[in-house]
Amino acid sequence: MAPGNQMSTEGISADPAPAPAKTASRLTMRCSYCDSENVMRDAWATWSVEDQSWCLGNVFDAAFCEDCENDTKIVEGVIGSQEGQADG
């Protein structure tokens, strides 16, 4: 009498799906004249009753640079696309 003792162990490994590395490039907004980041745009804010705060509405093209203290043009830059810039 051989007890057919068969144990089948199924390797159930519920490992979560690996989150994709977030390498989303980030943008910078700079003044086209002095390369400063102290730039701002004309925009509308709308009141949100739910959030009890002003939410950004329309954003217009008109831009202003605090450093130039004048109207400027904003240049978009991308950071994060290349890393490991040697410093110094």
Ligand SMILES: [Zn+2]
């Ligand atoms: Zn400027």
